[in-house]
Amino acid sequence: MYERIKEHLLQELRSIEESGLFKKENLITSPQDAEIILSGGQKVLNFCANNYLGLSSHPALIDAAHQALDKYGYGMSSVRFICGTTNLHKELEEQIAGFFGTGDTILYAACFDANGGLFEPLFGEEDAIISDSLNHASIIDGVRLCKAHRYRYANTDMSDLESKLAEAQNQRFRIIVTDGVFSMDGNVAPVDRICDLAKKYDALVMVDESHSAGVVGRTGHGVSELFNIRGQIDIITGTLGKAFGGAIGGFTTGRKEIIEMLRQRSRPYLFSNSLPPMVVAAGIRIFEMMNETSELQEKLHKNTEYFKKQILAAGFDIKHTESAIVAIMMYDAKRSQDFAEKLLEKGIYVKGFYYPVVPKGEARIRVQLSAAHTKTHLNQALQAFIEVGKELQAI
Numbered sequence: 001m002y003e004r005i006k007e008h009l010l011q012e013l014r015s016i017e018e019s020g021l022f023k024k025e026n027l028i029t030s031p032q033d034a035e036i037i038l039s040g041g042q043k044v045l046n047f048c049a050n051n052y053l054g055l056s057s058h059p060a061l062i063d064a065a066h067q068a069l070d071k072y073g074y075g076m077s078s079v080r081f082i083c084g085t086t087n088l089h090k091e092l093e094e095q096i097a098g099f100f101g102t103g104d105t106i107l108y109a110a111c112f113d114a115n116g117g118l119f120e121p122l123f124g125e126e127d128a129i130i131s132d133s134l135n136h137a138s139i140i141d142g143v144r145l146c147k148a149h150r151y152r153y154a155n156t157d158m159s160d161l162e163s164k165l166a167e168a169q170n171q172r173f174r175i176i177v178t179d180g181v182f183s184m185d186g187n188v189a190p191v192d193r194i195c196d197l198a199k200k201y202d203a204l205v206m207v208d209e210s211h212s213a214g215v216v217g218r219t220g221h222g223v224s225e226l227f228n229i230r231g232q233i234d235i236i237t238g239t240l241g242k243a244f245g246g247a248i249g250g251f252t253t254g255r256k257e258i259i260e261m262l263r264q265r266s267r268p269y270l271f272s273n274s275l276p277p278m279v280v281a282a283g284i285r286i287f288e289m290m291n292e293t294s295e296l297q298e299k300l301h302k303n304t305e306y307f308k309k310q311i312l313a314a315g316f317d318i319k320h321t322e323s324a325i326v327a328i329m330m331y332d333a334k335r336s337q338d339f340a341e342k343l344l345e346k347g348i349y350v351k352g353f354y355y356p357v358v359p360k361g362e363a364r365i366r367v368q369l370s371a372a373h374t375k376t377h378l379n380q381a382l383q384a385f386i387e388v389g390k391e392l393q394a395i
């Protein structure tokens, strides 16, 4: 039986390889940080992690995780509602709600699950989900699992959103769904205007803050801080896998009754294991740190501003960004790959993206800044960009 599908799979894999879309994985042999070591022993500067606040290997989190490991053991061996809830889980949920100014929080194994389990318990055939065209794959999958009528508006296009809202007026409930920061450009969704339209057309608002929480806003409280609309977003989803420590874990935080319903009906919550206590304890430590100081955010913002300014001064084009993502335009797909390869030879680890991940003719190198980068790291990267840019005639 296997022979037939094996032949088919080999053929598909070959065609992925031939189209240049085969994803290879670089092996890292050190902790995740600004400087990492690859399997060949090469030490490189990492500019493609979601380690925005530099917390992936932070001693305070390692210590919190160690202590919880000793006190609470390794795993929970249960879903939350049977015997998988510790006092730590409740504490982290309360802290996340405090951070975002929401009513309550529910934890998931990942934000992929938070989004996957969000829509089906809340919306049915008589409702409408109005989703940004560039929303994350997990939102798209979550929406697919639900019977609500689907509308899609062009990325951050408020007049398109308005026309979709008008079309959806006959539905019972409406919800506008958007990423906070779009990961390929680094642009922020205009959530203030989305909230205005939501009021005008009687809709709820959901924002996925995976790339924006911890990053956007003066003290990193996300889009609601940036737009001064704290308390207005009905549902926020997010991850502990990016700015907030980078281990694993996701959450939905928002209106109290919505979270209560998710605890009753959300399938990835009901039918999947509870987060390990060490991850939860480190999560608690992170939000304590966020309350104590915003120095990591300040460092990140400074680094991002400096890098952006210097890369523009060097003559590169970048996409409009308000986050810690800087998309440096190469336009040509092959050039983006050659560029990334040459940067790696110079000790700078970045990724090049091209069609179909980004629109045709818009190939780019995506740089992600971190509070863990020093000025020396940034200057080394900039120097390498300039050298390779000249060599490949990109500037």
Ligand SMILES: *Cc1c(COP(=O)(O)O)cnc(C)c1O
Residues within 6 Å of the ligand: 109, 110, 111, 112, 113, 115, 136, 138, 179, 183, 208, 210, 211, 238, 239, 240, 241, 248, 249, 250
């Ligand atoms: C990374 C990301 C996710 C997935 O988060 P995980 O916790 O890694 O599953 C979901 N949504 C958006 C917008 C993301 O960027």
